[in-house]
Structures are given as C-alpha cells and as structure tokens.
Amino acid sequence: MMRKPRILAFAGSTRKDSYNKKLVRIAARAAQECGADVTVIDLKDFPMPLFDEDLERAEGMPETAARLKNLMVENDGFLIASPEYNSSITAVLKNSIDWVSRPVPNEPPLVAFKGKTAILMSASPGALGGLRALVHVRSILGNIGMIVLPDQVAVPKAFEAYNDDGTLKDSKQQGAIEGLGRTLTTFLQMHIA
Numbered sequence: 001m002m003r004k005p006r007i008l009a010f011a012g013s014t015r016k017d018s019y020n021k022k023l024v025r026i027a028a029r030a031a032q033e034c035g036a037d038v039t040v041i042d043l044k045d046f047p048m049p050l051f052d053e054d055l056e057r058a059e060g061m062p063e064t065a066a067r068l069k070n071l072m073v074e075n076d077g078f079l080i081a082s083p084e085y086n087s088s089i090t091a092v093l094k095n096s097i098d099w100v101s102r103p104v105p106n107e108p109p110l111v112a113f114k115g116k117t118a119i120l121m122s123a124s125p126g127a128l129g130g131l132r133a134l135v136h137v138r139s140i141l142g143n144i145g146m147i148v149l150p151d152q153v154a155v156p157k158a159f160e161a162y163n164d165d166g167t168l169k170d171s172k173q174q175g176a177i178e179g180l181g182r183t184l185t186t187f188l189q190m191h192i193a
C-alpha cells in the first residue's frame with residue numbers, strides 16, 4: 001500500500017498572533033484530512049543566529065538548524081505561509097533556509113530541498129495580502145531544487161479576516177486555503193514512491 005505523504009507546515013513568522021501561522025494551520029488541517037501526515041512547527045522553537053560563514057566554520061551548524069534540517073529531510077513537502085516584509089521574504093524564513101541549505105560532509109547538496117514539493121500562501125494587513133513576498137519565496141525555493149506548485153493564495157486585510165477560532169470569515173478564502181493543503185497532498189500521493 002502507498003505510504004502517506006509527509007508534510008511539514010510552517011510560517012515565516014515567529015510572532016505569537018501571526019496571521020500566517022493561522023493560515024498555515026488551516027491548510028495543515030485540510031492536508032491531514034486528505035490523508036497526509038502533517039507536522040506543524042513554529043520557527044520560534046528553532047531560534048538560530050544570523051547565518052555567518054565564519055561562525056559556521058568555528059562552531060558548525062547550530063543544533064536548532066540541524067533539528068529543522070532533519071525535519072525537512074524527513075518530509076516530502078512543505079506548506080509555507082510567508083509574511084511580506086518590505087515587499088519580500090522575512091529574515092527569519094530566509095535565515096532558516098540559508099542554514100538548512102548548508103551541507104554536512106558526505107551529504108548530497110541541498111538534501112532538505114531537492115526534489116521536494118512546496119505550496120505557498122500569505123496573509124498581510126495590506127491590500128496585496130503578501131503576494132509580492134511569494135514571488136521571492138517561489139524563486140528562492142525553485143532555485144534550490146524544489147517543485148513549487150503554481151497554486152497560491154494571498155489573504156489581504158488579515159487584521160479583519162479571521163474568526164476567533166482561527167478560521168477565515170470569508171468561506172471562499174477558507175476553502176481556497178484548505179484547497180492548498182489538499183492540492184499538495186494529492187500531488188504528493190501521485191508522486192512519492
């Protein structure tokens with residue numbers, strides 16, 4: 001029997017009440033209901049220094065980065081909700097990618113990313129919903145060997161978008177985010193060995 005796809009879900013924000021953490025939880029639940037094994041993590045639990053090659057040479061990869069990398073290696077795909085900071089990716093997300101992208105001896109390059117699949121979403125208080133950041137996240141992940149599925153959703157005016165239980169007030173938006181979780185799961189069901 002085919003094994004269940006394994007999906008890692010996270011937001012590019014460490015903020016306690018992050019709109020993007022709420023968003024990725026919606027997609028994660030839908031992916032789980034569709035048959036995936038989903039692990040939701042908070043990058044707040046993986047604090048790491050700003051990437052610095054001198055620091056890497058002197059001290060190696062921080063334990064938190066190694067832990068995140070192992071999780072990424074173990075999973076077939078990622079659900080990523082990325083906030084938009086100054087029209088682009090957040091420092092915490094880029095810094096995590098930079099650390100995780102570093103090889104250790106006898107390891108294939110970009111082992112945590114190559115051949116894996118991601119789907120992207122964003123939420124922001126602004127009118128574009130973080131769409132401009134997704135262009136950059138898509139480009140970065142594609143350039144390190146990931147398949148980034150074409151579907152994506154940006155939720156604007158995030159400050160008024162959510163119910164108290166974390167669902168989206170707009171049922172169409174809620175359905176669209178759930179659809180991302182299902183799309184990634186279905187894609188992986190068709191493509192994993």
Ligand SMILES: Cc1cc2nc3c(=O)[nH]c(=O)nc-3n(C[C@H](O)[C@H](O)[C@H](O)COP(=O)(O)O)c2cc1C
Pocket residue numbers: 011013014015017018019020021083084085086087088123124125126127128129130
């Ligand atoms: C440094 C900084 C830059 C920001 N730049 C943008 C921006 O370019 N576009 C945008 O829509 N929101 C921008 N914002 C607002 C964020 O979208 C907002 O803080 C959002 O809540 C962050 O996502 P989170 O709720 O998941 O933490 C910026 C916020 C910060 C702190």
